[in-house]
Amino acid sequence: MDVMPRWADVILVPVISIILAFAISGLVILGIGENPWDALTTMVSGALGSTYGWGYTLYYATNFIFTGLCVAVAFHARLFNIGGEGQAALGGLGVALVCLAVPWPHWALALPAAILGGALFGAFWAAIPAWAQAWRGSHIVITTIMFNFIAAALLNYLLVNTLKPQGSMDPATARFTEGAHLPTLAEMLNPIGIPFSGAGPANVSFVIALLACLLVWILIWRTRLGYEIRAYGHSEPAAVYAGISPRRIIMLTMMISGALAGLMAINNVMGEAERLVLNSVEGAGFIGIAVALMGRSHPLGVLLAAILFGFLYQGGAELALFTSIPRELIVVIQALVILFTGALDNMVRMPIEALFLRARDRRAAKASAEPPAGPEAKTEPAAR
Amino acid sequence: MDFATLLQILDSTLRLSAPLILACLAGLFSERAGILDIGLEGKMLVAAFASGAVAYTTGSVWIGLLAAIGASMVLSAIHGVASITFRGNQLISGVALNFLAAGMTVLIAQSWFGQGGRTPSLFGGARFEPVTLPFAEALADVPILGPIYADLLSGHSILVYVALLTVPLTWWVLFRTRFGLRLRAVGENPAAVDTAGVSVVGLRYASVAIAGLLCGIAGSYLSTGLQAGFVKDMTAGRGYIALAALIFAKWRPWYALGACLLFGLLQALALRYQNLDIFGIPLPTQIMDAAPYILTVVILAGFVGKAIPPRAGGQPYVKER
Numbered sequence: 001m002d003v004m005p006r007w008a009d010v011i012l013v014p015v016i017s018i019i020l021a022f023a024i025s026g027l028v029i030l031g032i033g034e035n036p037w038d039a040l041t042t043m044v045s046g047a048l049g050s051t052y053g054w055g056y057t058l059y060y061a062t063n064f065i066f067t068g069l070c071v072a073v074a075f076h077a078r079l080f081n082i083g084g085e086g087q088a089a090l091g092g093l094g095v096a097l098v099c100l101a102v103p104w105p106h107w108a109l110a111l112p113a114a115i116l117g118g119a120l121f122g123a124f125w126a127a128i129p130a131w132a133q134a135w136r137g138s139h140i141v142i143t144t145i146m147f148n149f150i151a152a153a154l155l156n157y158l159l160v161n162t163l164k165p166q167g168s169m170d171p172a173t174a175r176f177t178e179g180a181h182l183p184t185l186a187e188m189l190n191p192i193g194i195p196f197s198g199a200g201p202a203n204v205s206f207v208i209a210l211l212a213c214l215l216v217w218i219l220i221w222r223t224r225l226g227y228e229i230r231a232y233g234h235s236e237p238a239a240v241y242a243g244i245s246p247r248r249i250i251m252l253t254m255m256i257s258g259a260l261a262g263l264m265a266i267n268n269v270m271g272e273a274e275r276l277v278l279n280s281v282e283g284a285g286f287i288g289i290a291v292a293l294m295g296r297s298h299p300l301g302v303l304l305a306a307i308l309f310g311f312l313y314q315g316g317a318e319l320a321l322f323t324s325i326p327r328e329l330i331v332v333i334q335a336l337v338i339l340f341t342g343a344l345d346n347m348v349r350m351p352i353e354a355l356f357l358r359a360r361d362r363r364a365a366k367a368s369a370e371p372p373a374g375p376e377a378k379t380e381p382a383a384r
Numbered sequence: 385m386d387f388a389t390l391l392q393i394l395d396s397t398l399r400l401s402a403p404l405i406l407a408c409l410a411g412l413f414s415e416r417a418g419i420l421d422i423g424l425e426g427k428m429l430v431a432a433f434a435s436g437a438v439a440y441t442t443g444s445v446w447i448g449l450l451a452a453i454g455a456s457m458v459l460s461a462i463h464g465v466a467s468i469t470f471r472g473n474q475l476i477s478g479v480a481l482n483f484l485a486a487g488m489t490v491l492i493a494q495s496w497f498g499q500g501g502r503t504p505s506l507f508g509g510a511r512f513e514p515v516t517l518p519f520a521e522a523l524a525d526v527p528i529l530g531p532i533y534a535d536l537l538s539g540h541s542i543l544v545y546v547a548l549l550t551v552p553l554t555w556w557v558l559f560r561t562r563f564g565l566r567l568r569a570v571g572e573n574p575a576a577v578d579t580a581g582v583s584v585v586g587l588r589y590a591s592v593a594i595a596g597l598l599c600g601i602a603g604s605y606l607s608t609g610l611q612a613g614f615v616k617d618m619t620a621g622r623g624y625i626a627l628a629a630l631i632f633a634k635w636r637p638w639y640a641l642g643a644c645l646l647f648g649l650l651q652a653l654a655l656r657y658q659n660l661d662i663f664g665i666p667l668p669t670q671i672m673d674a675a676p677y678i679l680t681v682v683i684l685a686g687f688v689g690k691a692i693p694p695r696a697g698g699q700p701y702v703k704e705r
Contacts, residue, residue: 032491328490
């Protein structure tokens with residue numbers, strides 16, 4: 001059944017999809033009367049041309065690594081978790097509660113506790129739709145969408161009514177204590193002699209995100225649970241036959257997925273804002289879908305795609321600042337990436353498969369045209 | 385709460401329900417034919433923009449309506465190509481289209497009008513004016529029934545009546561015509577339809593096109609009837625509420641009307657009262673915002689009857705060779 005070599009499947013098809021998505025984005029820029037090349041150079045110099053730019057690019061990338069891993073883990077079990085947005089919002093609540101509960105003396109103590117808080121709240125918010133799917137048979141996509149809205153309403157209520165400090169008009173929690181301040185990349189790199197701009201919000205969470213990539217890789221490809229998740233994703237009847245409980249897999253996969261989304265809060269809530277504000281996730285949960293699709297649900301792919309989207313995000317902000325192209329260009333690019341790498345995958349795949357089939361047929365024909373050395377040299381023309 | 389207040393709330397319920405009804409029926413056609421559609425939101429959004437922009441430019445709301453239907457159908461066509469022809473994931477395609485709509489509308493609005501992603505305010509012939517039903521003024525003095533007719537039922541934009549009439553029409557098409565029977569069959573068992581010699585692909589494209597048409601009307605209503613012009617993200621989750629209503633109604637037209645009116649009522653209440661007291665228990669507005677979604681999750685989890693979707697929903701049809 002393998003029509004294409006592995007490299008074509010893993011690299012060629014996604015790269016062509018992405019090139020198509022970006023080509024159309026270029027046309028969109030042309031269509032609104034701007035120069036795509038100028039836009040690209042503005043974005044590159046703004047996002048990657050200085051350590052100031054990198055400070056933001058890596059900050060956004062950290063968010064997208066977590067939400068991308070969230071979607072990717074669920075994809076391995078063929079579960080489509082659109083609820084990253086709500087799970088990350090709840091993760092923010094968990095992180096904020098942890099940071100506000102104790103006057104933390106040092107970030108090295110506060111961070112593990114915050115990781116636990118964010119992951120637990122995120123996992124909890126994913127566990128309810130998972131339960132509804134595993135035991136009551138409701139569709140996970142619909143329930144997770146609904147839970148995004150419910151999360152938004154819940155946080156809105158909590159921030160306006162209970163978490164807001166007395167006398168404050170702003171629907172946000174109080175600032176976290178000094179001890180909960182996470183070191184930024186500048187504070188980490190400058191002491192060891194590497195100059196890095198202190199303006200960007202990228203912080204130690206980026207390291208945690210890299211660690212999460214590694215752990216997810218180990219989970220999916222090097223543990224028994226990961227094997228079960230993949231087996232369930234490939235075929236539910238086969239998994240059941242092998243003694244794997246679908247309910248257990250759905251619950252565990254979704255809770256791991258939700259925990260990863262919840263972890264995003266250590267970056268945006270604890271690392272950047274240092275308090276919980278309304279709509280703190282800002283759509284990063286949805287970008288996770290694009291990141292996971294582009295990264296083919298592999299942690300390395302997710303990492304690269306997240307950095308690309310981090311670049312787009314920061315570059316888009318620069319564009320909005322220096323040109324008349326609105327920030328929403330990034331939303332369009334994001335949509336096109338999801339469309340081409342996700343939904344229109346077959347549009348790219350089918351012609352490429354046909355090309356490889358033709359090449360194989362030609363090789364087979366050439367081999368059979370040469371004088372046969374023996375009866376076993378009769379080559380079958382490549383049949384599907 | 386006196387009679388006049390009640391009428392006002394029900395009046396705004398009707399106004400807020402209309403786009404939900406149209407979008408919900410759009411989803412009904414699509415999903416009954418086996419094509420899941422979470423892109424209702426995006427389709428409404430592009431329609432709202434196209435209608436606002438074209439109505440402003442031409443001064444005619446009817447041309448705006450046509451543009452809205454056209455724009456919405458373009459997204460439908462992309463959804464069809466992705467999920468019917470190329471057998472891609474229908475959910476992912478819907479997600480992509482929602483983002484495409486959210487980005488493109490602002491981008492085009494900004495380069496066209498330069499007002500921060502909105503169209504200029506519409507007035508005069510560029511808007512749908514309220515329609516006064518016959519004898520509304522004459523009957524207004526009749527006690528109880530008079531105000532109900534004159535204030536509640538009369539005086540809406542024509543698209544509200546279109547939305548209400550689409551419900552029986554949808555019922556008739558789906559359950560009383562040959563096309564409707566085939567459309568429902570293709571959502572349950574496409575192989576059987578194929579065996580009978582009817583085109584699965586053709587039927588599914590038709591259903592997706594109808595969804596585009598209805599979302600187009602819904603979007604046009606948002607920017608030319610409900611409000612006077614397009615603003616960024618003006619659908620504000622209505623596509624998802626319509627999706628919730630569709631599940632709440634278990635994919636049936638009359639129940640869809642009921643669900644949309646209920647969710648419209650919730651929106652009307654949230655709009656009017658910041659904090660509503662029900663029998664002494666304060667009900668924050670956020671509960672009202674979240675109620676459609678909570679109710680849908682409860683229904684989906686099968687606590688109040690079971691919502692069983694069309695069997696072939698979400699699965700691309702592969703013809704055997």
